Amino acid sequence: MESSKLFIITLLVIQALFISHTQIQAAAPANSNLFREYIGAEFKNVKFTDVPINPNVDFHFLLSFAIDYDTSASPSPTNGKFNVFWDSGNLSPANVASIKSTHRNVKVGLSIGGDSVGNGFAFFKPTSVDSWVSNAVSSLTSIIKQNHLDGIDIDYEHFKSDPNTFAECIGRLITTLKNNKVISFASIAPFDDDQVQSHYLALWRKYGHQIDYVNFQFYAYDKGTTVPQFINYFNTQSSNYNGGKVLVSMISDGSGGLSPQNGFFKACSMLRSQQKLHGIFIWSADDSKANGFPFEKQSQALLAAPN
Incomplete structure (x- = not known):
């Protein structure tokens, strides 16, 4: 009898250890080959076909921006009724369909809000939750379907x-x-500002399970950021958006954050070695075009390389 009890206890201990190990494995962070690029906000005549696309990455274009403002000479908020403010001449529905057909690894989404519209800021200014949501669902569903978008x-x-x-x-x-199966992914794009973070963290706490990626704007930190500072910023924001896939980012005009010259790709490699590189995004294709997209090529090569 005692030997039977000992055998059962031993089995239970082994089972507990196995379950614990499995849970740890399931919870462990993992690298991703996701590359994302904002496009169309600055009307610099950039096309989807200008941007190099590595076939071995998951590639997301993010059209910038759809804004819930009218299109008059003095834009004003429209309580969730969105309009297209990106370069729809070069980035038309036909262009979206074409790039997705040519490159099966490409998805295209739209980004809403942005920094400015006309000569002023693009404010989030709902009249009420119910009316804003109703208008936003209706107007964005129309834009998304018309433009063959994914997220x-x-x-x-x-x-x-x-x-x-x-x-x-x-x-x-x-x-x-x-x-409604209108989109297959959603992301947020916060940066380290008290007002901005208070809004996005409130969203994350309540609806984080619906958010697939955190496009954190690390380029909003000071120009001249060092590799150790960048890693520290990344770890801080990963803690803030606990459980989220926080992507690293750079700005291609070199105006802020950690630049490639100062070690951006070194920091990416360090995070990759720790299984923390959930993807890279760049702001923006409009600015990268003048230099031939070197950082897009380097980012995708790093993401596509074997672990």
């Missing part, structure tokens, strides 16, 4: 609402678009 990115940077209102509006928008 949505949230890039509001200025607010005339409290964080909870923002969280509820955006969270319900993403949830509805996913439930």
Whole structure:
């Protein structure tokens, strides 16, 4: 009898250890070969076909921007009724369909909000949660379907609402678009500013399970950021957006953050060695075109390389 009890206890211990190890493996972070690029905001005549696309990465273009403002000479908020503000001449629905047909690893999403519209800021300014969500779901569904798009990115940077209102509006928008099978992915694009973070962290706490990627704007940190500083920023934001796939980022005009010259790709390799490189995104194709997209090529080569 005692030997039977000992045998059962031994089996239970082994089983517990196995389950614990399996859970640790499942929870462990993993690298990704996701590359993302914002395009169309600066009207510099850039086309999808200008951008080099490595066939061995998952590639997302993010059209910038759809904004819930009217298109008059003095744009004003429209409570969730979105209009296209990207370079739709070069980045038309036909262009979207063509690039996706030519490159099966490409998906195209739209980014909403942005920094400015006309001569002023693009504010998030809902009249009410219910009316904003209703208008946003309707207008964005139309834009997404018309342009053959796959996902949505949230890039509001200025607010005339409290964080909870923002969280509820955006969270319900993403949830509805996913439930309606209008989009297959959603991302957010915060940066390290108290007002910005208060809004996005409120959204993350309530609706983080609906958000696939965090396009954190690490280039919003000071120009001249060092590799150790960048790694520290990354770890801090990964803690803030706990459980999220926080992507690293750079700005191709060199105006902020950690530049390639100062070690951006070294930092990426370091994170990759720690299984923390969930992807890379660049702002923006419009600025990269003048230099022949060297950082896009290098980013994708790094992501596509064997682990």
